[in-house]
Amino acid sequence: MAIFDIIGIDSHLTDLLGTELEEVSRIFETQLASEFPPVNTLSVHVARYRGKMLRPILVLLSGLAVGRNGESSILSDEHRTVAVVAEMIHMATLVHDDVLDESPVRRNGATVNSLHGNEMAVMLGDYLISNAFHLCSTLGKPEVNLRLGKITNTLCEGEIVQLHHREDLELTEELYFTIVTRKTASLIGACCELGGLMSQADRATQIALRKFGVDVGIAFQITDDLLDLTADQGDVGKTTGRDLDMGKLTLPLIRALQHGDESSRRTITALVRDRCHAQLRERLQDEGWFDSAEMTAIDLIASARRHLDVLPENQATTTLHLLADAVVARKF
Secondary structure (H helix, E strand, C coil): CCHHHHCCCCHHHHHHHHHHHHHHHHHHHHHHCCCCHHHHHHHHHHHHHCCCCHHHHHHHHHHHHCCCCCCHHHCCHHHHHHHHHHHHHHHHHHHHHHHHHCCCEECCEECHHHHHCHHHHHHHHHHHHHHHHHHHHCCCCHHHHHHHHHHHHHHHHHHHHHHHCCCCCCCCHHHHHHHHHHHHHHHHHHHHHHHHHHCCCCHHHHHHHHHHHHHHHHHHHHHHHHHHHHCCHHHHCCCCCHHHHCCCCCHHHHHHHHHCCHHHHHHHHHHHHCCCHHHHHHHHHHCCHHHHHHHHHHHHHHHHHHHHHHCCCCHHHHHHHHHHHHHHHCCC
């Protein structure tokens, strides 16, 4: 289910986005096609990972929104190519994340690593990244290559820092936000910025779109972290509780350890070390740390929406507002 399916938007725009996303999917599959059947088997499997399609949608909507009437004619093959490249980079991070987290389930199906082993999964992630930049080079726009290359470096930095701080019960809130900005929000921000660039938006508008995307991306990750702690696997389509199992501290837990009273901190520390999922979830809920994290995500969405004030009033801009709200309201 694409994320725009859960928000009420103009039927014409829904049809347009549906058609555009079908073309994005076609380009994605064509780019990954290989003469070797084992490669195609993996590529077909990873195509299932295209779930919310948030990043391609943001490229397209940002491109549409900068036009005064949000006219569909403003979209071009360049928008579609950037959308595919962004989705390939994102898919690569998911494949690699499943290896790092030893996850058996993604999109309610078996992960690549659980079916074919870690070596094959790592190579598939690399194949996705190499194809992304091969496709990106066809644009003939060095600034786009440089921007996405830098973002990919930033994603990797975020993942490395997060890995370094596994089991670190003294992880600060500041460092948490640094990590999620790099590993999640930076690519989402780039999708919005480049959507505007492909529509020839001025630099100030591109920057505003990027800031919108970064705020949405941080809120998205906070919500994802909350779902990992609170949701059922069947609802979110992937293994839950993996953050705790792998020693990753997320915002509710960081705040509980930093701001709770001494007795609470001792109890929560013991629950974390013993991987007591149910008891920890109940404790964080009762002490209000889930609500605290959710309010931060809601505040970030409010900030994101203010960045859209520079855009013309049209259906695409309205949909960006609705999509931002959906990021924190989602249950998947």
